[in-house]
Amino acid sequence: MKKIALLYVAVLTVAGIFAFKTSASGEFEEEIAPIYGVKIPPGYRDWRLISVARVGDPLNDLRAKLGNDIAVKAYREGKLPFPDGTIIARLAWKQKTSETIKNAFRVRGGTETNLSPEQVEKLVDGSFVAGSPTNVQFMVKDSKKYASTGGWGFAQFNDGKPADEATHKTCFSCHEPAKDSDFVFTRYAP
Amino acid sequence: MKRITFSLVAIGALAGVAAFTSASGSASKEASPIYGVTIPSGYRDWQLIAVKQLHFAGMGEQLRAQVGNDIAMKAYKEGTRPFPDGAIIAAMHWTRVPSEDNDKVLDVPFPGTHSFVIGSPVNVQFMVKDSEKYAATGGWGFADFTNGKPGDRALHETCFPCHQTAKDRDFVFTDYAATP
Numbered sequence: 001m002k003k004i005a006l007l008y009v010a011v012l013t014v015a016g017i018f019a020f021k022t023s024a025s026g027e028f029e030e031e032i033a034p035i036y037g038v039k040i041p042p043g044y045r046d047w048r049l050i051s052v053a054r055v056g057d058p059l060n061d062l063r064a065k066l067g068n069d070i071a072v073k074a075y076r077e078g079k080l081p082f083p084d085g086t087i088i089a090r091l092a093w094k095q096k097t098s099e100t101i102k103n104a105f106r107v108r109g110g111t112e113t114n115l116s117p118e119q120v121e122k123l124v125d126g127s128f129v130a131g132s133p134t135n136v137q138f139m140v141k142d143s144k145k146y147a148s149t150g151g152w153g154f155a156q157f158n159d160g161k162p163a164d165e166a167t168h169k170t171c172f173s174c175h176e177p178a179k180d181s182d183f184v185f186t187r188y189a190p
Numbered sequence: 191m192k193r194i195t196f197s198l199v200a201i202g203a204l205a206g207v208a209a210f211t212s213a214s215g216s217a218s219k220e221a222s223p224i225y226g227v228t229i230p231s232g233y234r235d236w237q238l239i240a241v242k243q244l245h246f247a248g249m250g251e252q253l254r255a256q257v258g259n260d261i262a263m264k265a266y267k268e269g270t271r272p273f274p275d276g277a278i279i280a281a282m283h284w285t286r287v288p289s290e291d292n293d294k295v296l297d298v299p300f301p302g303t304h305s306f307v308i309g310s311p312v313n314v315q316f317m318v319k320d321s322e323k324y325a326a327t328g329g330w331g332f333a334d335f336t337n338g339k340p341g342d343r344a345l346h347e348t349c350f351p352c353h354q355t356a357k358d359r360d361f362v363f364t365d366y367a368a369t370p
Contacts, residue, residue, distance in 0.1 A: 045238075045369045046263075052241045052253045054286070055296065056304040062241045064255065064367075072235075091370050095243070100363050104355040108348075115247055126245025133370030157370070174295050185292060189255075189284060189308050 033155035033162040035169070038140050040157055041068065044089045048072045051189035054095070054128075061092045062130045065186045075188040081151065082182055086141035090186075096131030097124070135163070139175075139184065150175070150183040222333035223343040227318050229335055230259065233280045237263045240367035243286065251286040253308050256364045261319075272329065272360040277319040279362065285309035312336070317353075317362065328353070328361040 047066035143151035154171035156163040175183040236257035262277040287309035296303040321329040332349035334341040353361040
């Protein structure tokens with residue numbers, strides 16, 4: 001009996017370690033953001049493009065906003081407020097200089113546009129591509145569940161991990177000035 | 191007989207007007223010179239490859255997004271090079287404008303931040319892979335459309351020489367942006 005009990009404990013321990021490993025090692029779907037309880041929606045990277053943006057110093061990033069089908073439909077039809085089920089994802093990457101683009105500018109820029117080398121370098125300095133990802137944010141519409149925050153639940157994930165509660169406390173107050181556009185900053189890019 | 195002829199002419203004229211009207215819409219069937227590429231329907235709904243800012247000579251800073259059809263996205267995600275026939279990459283370009291509204295909001299956590307959003311569309315460019323048809327240009331056909339109208343021949347003559355600098359990457363500049 002003692003032997004069986006010990007084996008049972010051993011099996012549970014192994015199972016526990018295994019469960020810890022699978023959930024902690026990159027299977028971030030189960031991570032839940034504080035306050036709003038939002039998870040990373042599976043497949044969001046394949047959603048359709050709403051628009052793009054850039055933020056300068058001190059962030060120096062490039063951004064893309066993607067929407068699920070409900071979000072994109074509402075955007076195109078100009079429907080406000082967004083219906084329940086809408087999810088908007090904001091992806092951000094550190095800006096970086098692309099060696100490939102730099103090379104193309106240097107090889108072709110001068111010959112095609114009669115630019116001086118200094119002018120070509122100015123173009124290089126003002127050109128960036130998406131480098132390493134910084135974070136992803138989501139807005140999830142559920143007018144009942146999130147009634148006290150304009151119908152939106154907010155979430156930020158850094159490298160698959162939800163940001164802390166203090167960060168999530170800043171979401172709604174920041175989005176409040178955009179009340180006229182249902183608390184959403186981004187417009188659909190024509 | 192005369193009457194029938196007349197109505198045929200009328201129908202022909204109407205059809206002509208209809209054809210003209212459709213050409214002036216955004217879904218242009220006009221093909222790019224040299225390569226004969228038309229605007230692929232539904233490209234605005236394709237999946238995102240990456241985003242960029244490009245400071246283009248004489249045009250200021252642009253914000254850009256590259257999207258791909260299913261064949262292109264599969265090749266990107268699996269790292270397949272060269273891209274298979276049928277791959278199409280679309281590059282959408284917009285003017286970049288400062289966003290004072292966003293600055294006000296960002297000023298709280300990040301004082302003095304300057305943020306930018308898209309202004310108006312500039313043009314859209316396509317690369318279409320057909321290794322036989324476009325054998326002379328790395329297997330790619332190129333197209334540039336402004337407001338639904340293809341750019342001229344001189345413009346399209348600049349496509350391949352510029353992309354040739356990315357020969358070791360199958361002539362494609364853009365990398366797939368990692369998932370945050």
